[in-house]
Structures are given as structure tokens and as C-alpha cells.
Amino acid sequence: MTQQGVRWTADQVLALAPDAASREAAGRLATAGPWSEVGSTDGGTVWGVCRGGGGGPYRTVVDVADASGPACTCGCPSLRYPCKHALGLLLLWAGGDGAVPEGEPPAWAERWLTGRREDAEAAAGTETAETGAAETEAAGAEAVETGAAGAEAAAGAAGDPSGSVSRTRDPVAARRRAERRTERITAGATELEQRLADLLRGGLAEAEQTGYAWWEETAARMVDAQAPGLASRVRELGSRASSGSDWPVRLLEECALLHLLDQGWLRRDRLPEDLAATVRTRVGLPATADGPAVRDQWLILAQYDSVDARLTTRRVWLYGTETGRTALLLSYGAAGRAPELTLPVGLSLDAELSTYPGGGRRRAALGKRFAPPAPVEIRPKGVTPSQALARYGRALRDDPWLESVPVTLEQVVPVPDGDSWQLADASGETALPLTPAFGNRAGLWRLVALSGGVPVQVFGECGHRGFTPLTAWPAGPGQAVSLT
Template sequence: MDQVVGLAPDAASVKAGQGLARNEKWADAGSSERAVWGSCQGSGKQPYQTGVDLGGPAYKCSCPSRKFPCKHALGLMLLWANGEIQHADEPDWVRTWVDQRAERSERPERKPGEVADPIAAQQRAARRADRVSAGLAELAGWLDDQVRQGLGGFDQRAYAELSRLAARMVDAQAPGVAGAVRRAAAVVGRGHGWPGELLEELALIHLIVAAHGRLDELPPSLADTVLSRIGWSTETARVLAEGEQVEDDWLMLGRVVEPDERLTVRRVWLRGATTGRIGLILTFAAAGRPLDPLPARPGEYVPGALSYYPGALPLRALLTQSDPRTPAPRPTGHTVRQALASYVESLAADPWNERWPLVLQDVRPARHGEGWALVDEAGDGLELVPGWDPLKLLAVSAGDPITVAGEWNRAGLRPMTCWHHDRAVIL
């Protein structure tokens, strides 16, 4: 029993594991000479599938926790150490997992990308989880202080405080949160309505901090979203093996390329011709390096399968292209109100969603204050992002209504592609 407790990453995990070390918490539990396994019902629809390779020990659990071992593995081992789990034949998933671990341990040379020491990798992940938790706890305290003090005079101390917090989040290995803090800093002093925008940014940061503290209570898909927003990555191999796969003819709505001093990011937006599903292909390249070739030109179909990354709002995906790309007709679109309603739906699933593709039908470019907007037949309009040059859009439209695909965020719409009859024009 003491040996099991000694494996725990922290005291909180010991306490949580002890709470799960009861027979009524587990279904399909069993043990063999090599492993112990079982299913523990959490807050989601599906129970968490937990296994322990006794030869390591090594742990496998479908829960979203980044601690190794997690509370489910600790509870299972405590129950086993107390002699309360019966001997049984290994189920297929346990036998396959343990066999694969045994096979890897016998390899004289490891393959590229293979983890040399899975136990060490688990320990590194646990140390990172502790750093993330400590950093977010500090951030939570700072946010509570702002609620008590109010935002009056905040612009005078904003740069130093938010810069310090962003750096602290980088040290805590929570790069996603660091980026959110930087976005909040960029809002300060920008226009007359900046206090309201800042409050919105801080509220989203507070929400991610609060969600992290309740990871074990969240549905698995939402927990995956929270971890992704914090900055945990998902291995490509896991996406290809376990991600939801959707086959369709994928229309390439457009692409956005954002270069900076260190990294060039390209976002490619796809929409399924049959399913209507949205897909986002992200590509990265170091500054000065070329990006991978595009899967198609905007306005073309890419027949193939998308493997989606886990999350409450599956968007990012990997594309397996199975057939040559083909021309596509002009896509159907929405009115401005319908398009914005689809964005609101996305926020209901993922409140941290920053971007959303919109296809607007029968819109015209028109002046809007100091900038431009796309206005539909009902007179509703969407502002374009500040500084976007509308000349090419105006030339295609020539005063007539057109279909436009763009990327929407809170700053406005960034047009990517428009259609002149059935011919796609890259903007």
C-alpha cells in the first residue's frame, strides 16, 4: 500500500485516489500477472478506461488528467494492493497495450520519434502539470485582486503587470494562457471602449483558469479543449489513430497566412460538400522557410478524409487526401444574420474560439465609417478588419452582389475568396 502511495505525484492525488479505491466505483475490473485494469465512471457519458502495467509500472487512462499516475490509476492500484480485484483474462485493449510495451522494451534501437523512456516521459509530464497548476493558481489570485480593486487607473500599470504575468505563464509552460494575457495587454488604451474589451478578455482568462481547476468534472471533449487552450499539444499519431474521421469532398474556402519574426502560420479552411462540416488545417514554418504546398486552390474540392483533433468544437484536423482535387461550383452562403448565428453557436461549444469561417451570399462591399463592410440584401453588414484593402473585392463585384468566404473574429471579417459566377478569385 505504501509503495502505491509513493508513486503519487502529490498529496491531492493520494487523497483523490483513496476516494476511488472502492469496488462500487469500478466496473470490469480485473488483474493478471502483468497488469490490472478497470472502468471508472466519471462526469462524462463514457467511463474512464484505466490500466496499469505492473512491470513498469506504467499507466494508461482515458481521463483528461496530465498527472502520472492519475487519481484513477492510483485508486485502481490501491484496490488491487488491498486484494479486492479478482484474477481474470486480460481484455484485448490491455493485452495489446502491454504487449506493445514489452515489444518496445526489447528493441535494440528505437525508431525516430519513439519515447526512449516512457516512465521518464510520464514524470516530465507530471512535473509540467505541477508547473501549470502553480502558474494558473497565481494568475487566479491576480484576477481576484483586480475584481476587488476595479480597473480604474489600470492603464497606468497595465504593461508591467500583464507583461510579468505573460512571462510567468511561459515559465509555467502554459503558452496558450500566455498568449491570452498578451491579447489582454494589447486591448488596454485602444479606443474609448477598451475597459469593456479588457473585461471580456480577463473573463475568458478567468474561465480557462476555473475550468482547469475542475478538469476531472468536465466532459472529456471539453476537458480536451481546455488543455488545448492552455497549451498542451496532441500527438499527430493519436489524432490519426483515435480522432473522429469524416470523409467528404472538402471545398477549400480560403487560406490566411500570418508571418512574424519567428514563425509563419497558415490556416486553411475547408467545408464538406455533403456533411457541411468545417475543417481547419494548420501549417507552421520557421521564419524564412517555405510552407508545405496547399492541398488545393481556393474554390476546389479535395476528396479525402479529415481526422479531427479532440475537443468540444472539433475544427482543427489532419487531411488524408485520397483523390485528385477537382473544380467546384460557387458555394451556397448565408445572410449576415445567419452567418453570425453560426459563430454564436461555435462559442456555445467553445467560448475561447477566436476564429470562424463565414460564407456570405449576395453581399456588396460598401463604405462603413473609416473602413469597409460587406452588406447583404437586407441591409445588414459585417465590418472588414481594419486596414484591409478592398480594391480587388470592388473590382470583382463592380456593384453586383457576390459570394465571399472570409475568416471572422472580433476585429472583423478578413475576406479570403470571392466568386465571379463560378470562378473563384483569391483575395
């Protein structure tokens, strides 16, 4: 917060929650009953002692005014971050009904705040020394995004089985490892082409009979070839077989996309540079944010997590209020742990972003932050449903494997469409169907309630499965409402 005394809304607090269970538990702690010794400063520090059911009481401190992002500490043993006590305390503070008075932090809270300041000063002094390690970590995360497990991605960041940071600083050795990995991926892609040809030659009915073991064995071969992106797509193919009445159509479509990616890798030297960079990323090669740093007031549009057995991936969408650019931040946590990057939806962040290579250049790395997240009245520019579809079509030219694009729809109304829902423009002439998964979420009813039959502004992801709303704004003045 740059404006002292401005409190977050409940939606902005709940956007920090690592999962639905944490949001529910925090709601039960958002009353004065469990708390004592509560207080806050107008600079954005909140503290309190929560009566715990296990080993409490728990001393909790939250600092929402730090330029590096919200941070908290709590005496509870929870592995979730932020924990339910920190979220509950923030909800109590966000209520603004006097339950959290302003005052001076107690000694135990001040000790933690002082320690954070000292750690920040020490980190600033060693920032240059840590640059190499940070770049390696980012490279590993890029490989994870294309479907590799965390350990595979970190080790594959430079083609080094040890994942050693110090060795990656030797440019000659790094080049040799990269060459060896390129050769392995090429051999793997060639083998995958043969396997796909054998599958189609035998007929898709054979895929139903072989079961998942064949796909898993093929995916393991791609992992051996250090192509985690190919391995991930093969596993997806395995999940398509016998997955519904129209599974042969969907399986054939995915086979065609995998064949296209294979051919893109084998003929990458003939592709335009941006498309070649996209192919490298989709196959699983790491990349670094090589674009120039762009400073802007970045509106935090949405934040949500996707979880699998290996990894938790957090996606944060940003909109540059001056540049008009939309950017995606990715962060990762090991299975069962939430990623550390947390940004409250609806606020803006004064920071620098650098883009990664590839078609569209939407993915970015968060650089220097100049101030804590602060309230802003600006909203992203919107388009009609038909314009949103056209935008997705254009994006497919740069990245044929793209699942969706970020889009803000202007003046749309959620309306039922049989057993599903759609977002229709104010004229009722065009509409976008909502993705089936969103139709089963509580966010749908929040969107319907926010609209009340009146056109609203909605940000989300538009793709071949439909539109997934992530955030909405009311017709008149009002805060952003997270739908995730």
C-alpha cells in the same frame, strides 16, 4: 490536376505566394522577356530558365501535378518558398497564350523530377517508421497555435525539456511527464488567478501605470508553468492597456475570458469532454488528431498566413463537397520562413482528414492524398448574415474563447457604411460589418469590383469584430477569387 491540359488561374497561382512581396515580384516575371527554354507537359510540369539580376540565370522547375502538393526547385538563393521565379513561371504558364509550349522536359528538369519520384518511393517505404515523429511534431504545432514559441511548443509536446522523440515512445515515462506538467499548469493557473484578483482589486487605472513589464513578467511565469496558451493571453492583455479611448472595457473583457479559462482548467474534471478538451488546447497542451479519417473531395476555400516575431502560421480552410463539413488545416514555419503546406484556392483535393478533439472539431490533420488538386464546379452552401451570427453564437457555447467561425454568405453585396464597409443581403434587411483590418486591404476593392453592385457569394470568418472576407465567387459561373 486530374484533368490533363487544365491550367491554373492567376489567382490560384498567387495563392501559393508566401507574402505580398513575392506576389508583386512574381507579377514582374510573368512575361516572356526574362525567360528562355520554357516548356510544359500536359501532366502539369513547367520549366524555364530566368535571366537573374544577381547570379542568374536560374533554372526553375515546378510540378503542380504531384498528389502530395505543388513542388518546385530553383537555382536562386531565395529562402522564400515558392520563390518569385517559380511563381512568375507559373503565372506565365497560367496565361495560356502559347508563351509556354508543351514538350519534353530537358535533362536538367528531368533529373529533378526523377529525384522527386525516387524520394517519394523511399518515403513510402519508411512511412510507418516516421509515424511517431510526425505525431510529436503535430503535438508541438498544436501547442504553438495556442500562443507558444516554436521551441517552447516542441519541448512541451510531452512535458519533456529535451523534446526527444525516442523518449516519448515510453508510455510510462510519458505519463509521468504529463502528470508533472499538469501539476505545473495547475500551480500557474492558481497564481494567475491571484494576480488577476490583485489587478482588479487595485483598479484598472493601475494597469495603465505599471506598463508592459508587469504583463511580460506574468507571461514569463506562465511559460515556466508550461502553459503557453495562458502566457499568450497575458501578453494580449498587456497590449490592451492604454490602447485607445475604450481600453478599460476591452481589458476587462479579456480579463474575464482569461479568468474563465483559468477556472475551466482548475475545474476541468467537471466539464463535458469536448469542452474539457477545448480548455486543454487553449491552455497549451498538445493534442493529436484522434478522429476517424474521412475521405472527401475537399474544396480549398482559403489560405492565408499570420506572422509574429517567433512564427509564421498558415491557415487553410477546406469544405467537404460530399460531407458538407468545413475543416481547418494549420501549418507552421520558423520566423521569416513560409510553411511548406501550400494548396491553391479554388481547386479540390481528394484526401483523408482526421479531426482534433475540442468543441466543434474543426481543426483537422491532412492524411493520405489520392490525387493532385483538380478544378471543381461545386461551391459551399451559403447562409444569410443573420444566420451567420447565430452560428457564431452557437459555437461560443462549445468554445467561449473562439474569435470567429468559418461562414459562407449567400447573395450579399459590399456596401459602404460611413467610414467602413458591410456585407448586406440582397434584400437589404440584414448586414454584417467588415472587420476594420480588412477595410484597409486591397482585397476589399477586389471584392467590390467582383460584385459591381450585384450579389455575390463570399467565404470568410465571422466573429465579434465583424466579418473578414477571404474568398468570393461571382454571381454567375466563374472561378473563386482569393481576397487575402
